Amino acid sequence: MKCLAKSAEDKIKEAAIKVFLEKGFDGTTTRDIAKEAGLNSALMNYYFRSKEKLFSSVFEEMLQLFFKGLLEVLNRPISLKEKISAVIDHDFDMFKTKPDLANFIINELHRNPDRFFSVISFDKVLVHSVFAQQLKLAVESKEIREIKIEHVLLLIKSNIQFVFQGKVMTCKIWNMNDSQFEEFAENHKVIIKEMIIQYLFVSEK
Amino acid sequence: MKCLAKSAEDKIKEAAIKVFLEKGFDGTTTRDIAKEAGLNSALMNYYFRSKEKLFSSVFEEMLQLFFKGLLEVLNRPISLKEKISAVIDHDFDMFKTKPDLANFIINELHRNPDRFFSVISFDKVLVHSVFAQQLKLAVESKEIREIKIEHVLLLIKSNIQFVFQGKVMTCKIWNMNDSQFEEFAENHKVIIKEMIIQYLFVSEK
DNA sequence: AATAATTTTAATCAATTGATTAAAATTATT
DNA sequence: AATAATTTTAATCAATTGATTAAAATTATT
Numbered sequence: 070m071k072c073l074a075k076s077a078e079d080k081i082k083e084a085a086i087k088v089f090l091e092k093g094f095d096g097t098t099t100r101d102i103a104k105e106a107g108l109n110s111a112l113m114n115y116y117f118r119s120k121e122k123l124f125s126s127v128f129e130e131m132l133q134l135f136f137k138g139l140l141e142v143l144n145r146p147i148s149l150k151e152k153i154s155a156v157i158d159h160d161f162d163m164f165k166t167k168p169d170l171a172n173f174i175i176n177e178l179h180r181n182p183d184r185f186f187s188v189i190s191f192d193k194v195l196v197h198s199v200f201a202q203q204l205k206l207a208v209e210s211k212e213i214r215e216i217k218i219e220h221v222l223l224l225i226k227s228n229i230q231f232v233f234q235g236k237v238m239t240c241k242i243w244n245m246n247d248s249q250f251e252e253f254a255e256n257h258k259v260i261i262k263e264m265i266i267q268y269l270f271v272s273e274k
Numbered sequence: 275m276k277c278l279a280k281s282a283e284d285k286i287k288e289a290a291i292k293v294f295l296e297k298g299f300d301g302t303t304t305r306d307i308a309k310e311a312g313l314n315s316a317l318m319n320y321y322f323r324s325k326e327k328l329f330s331s332v333f334e335e336m337l338q339l340f341f342k343g344l345l346e347v348l349n350r351p352i353s354l355k356e357k358i359s360a361v362i363d364h365d366f367d368m369f370k371t372k373p374d375l376a377n378f379i380i381n382e383l384h385r386n387p388d389r390f391f392s393v394i395s396f397d398k399v400l401v402h403s404v405f406a407q408q409l410k411l412a413v414e415s416k417e418i419r420e421i422k423i424e425h426v427l428l429l430i431k432s433n434i435q436f437v438f439q440g441k442v443m444t445c446k447i448w449n450m451n452d453s454q455f456e457e458f459a460e461n462h463k464v465i466i467k468e469m470i471i472q473y474l475f476v477s478e479k
Numbered sequence: 480a481a482t483a484a485t486t487t488t489a490a491t492c493a494a495t496t497g498a499t500t501a502a503a504a505t506t507a508t509t
Numbered sequence: 510a511a512t513a514a515t516t517t518t519a520a521t522c523a524a525t526t527g528a529t530t531a532a533a534a535t536t537a538t539t
């Protein structure tokens with residue numbers, strides 16, 4: 070498969086992912102990318118035609134990454150309660166490896182909202198997920214309180230995302246270093262799980 | 275006070291706030307600001323010396339806005355439960371008038387983390403707030419579960435902020451128009467309040 | 480081995496950008 | 510009213526940026 074020697078095209082793409090995620094489209098120059106890749110700057114245009122096209126390719130890959138894992142978890146054959154916990158675990162792990170991902174998606178979607186359509190029709194995929202069915206059944210059987218899937222997913226995503234997005238702010242305000250923050254985030258994950266599950270499942274004390 | 279005729283300096287500042295909040299530092303040109311203000315583009319340099327200095331002045335004002343109201347609410351002479359509700363109301367109102375604020379702060383803090391120090395020592399202000407005292411007492415009297423203020427404030431901020439940050443995504447995924455989103459956000463606010471209060475206050479069913 | 484196709488390079492382009500300047504216009508002071 | 514100080518303008522600057530080009534280097538094909 071992919072051997073020791075990466076192709077120039079791969080190197081550029083890889084470098085572009087790194088630099089675009091860190092600095093965004095506007096903050097990145099094509100020379101930044103070439104430098105990060107260690108290649109002549111004309112190669113970016115040779116392989117990807119333009120900065121915009123290279124960016125689009127990066128953005129679509131990142132948007133997939135942002136949602137693909139989530140959708141997989143939502144369709145696992147596990148209970149609703151386990152699933153909520155699993156989604157939270159998954160997103161935490163994802164953001165640990167790519168802390169800039171959430172911010173990148175939010176920003177570039179804001180800069181050009183139409184980008185979103187090109188990739189997936191998420192509404193369909195989410196509405197027809199196993200998770201959606203489970204939630205509907207659980208509401209009907211009064212196992213959980215009456216609530217729409219839109220709200221549930223937003224609750225989960227909100228609580229996870231801002232932990233990482235706001236890392237700089239959190240560390241500055243409470244004087245944490247990186248390892249202290251990591252511990253804090255781990256504790257916060259437990260709190261989020263407890264809070265959301267307790268809120269949804271009515272019987273929970 | 276401020277009469278019909280605004281000074282050129284004010285017009286530039288006002289335009290800068292608008293454009294910087296929308297496009298960020300990297301996405302904004304000094305000519306954008308001059309055009310928005312309807313003034314000759316050299317005036318930006320005349321009054322503010324440089325794009326960077328004008329930006330700093332905008333950033334500091336926005337960081338104040340981001341926190342000042344919060345601190346005021348945290349020190350109001352009301353009960354803990356009312357206060358949590360009031361903080362959520364306050365932030366929702368703030369983001370309704372300035373939806374780009376959260377994203378702006380997060381981004382520009384990421385671009386230059388050192389900016390944060392210049393304004394306030396938030397840790398001190400937060401640690402010594404009335405809210406912090408109330409929280410401590412409530413934990414001691416077992417009125418609420420054992421939890422640190424860091425986590426409580428993060429819970430609150432997370433849940434509010436992403437509602438607005440993720441507006442584009444939410445509307446795209448669930449096919450909402452602006453008024454539908456507004457209703458959705460209002461419902462979500464109620465959910466957030468219930469969830470956080472129920473989680474903290476152990477007796478709450 | 481010779482030739483053709485592909486990839487890489489250095490040089491260069493036009494457009495944009497933040498900033499400056501000197502003159503013009505306006506306002507304040509004497 | 511004359512003069513000085515301040516504000517505004519149009520023209521211009523050098524640096525940066527995304528992109529192109531033609532030649533050089535490398536690799537694939539015959």
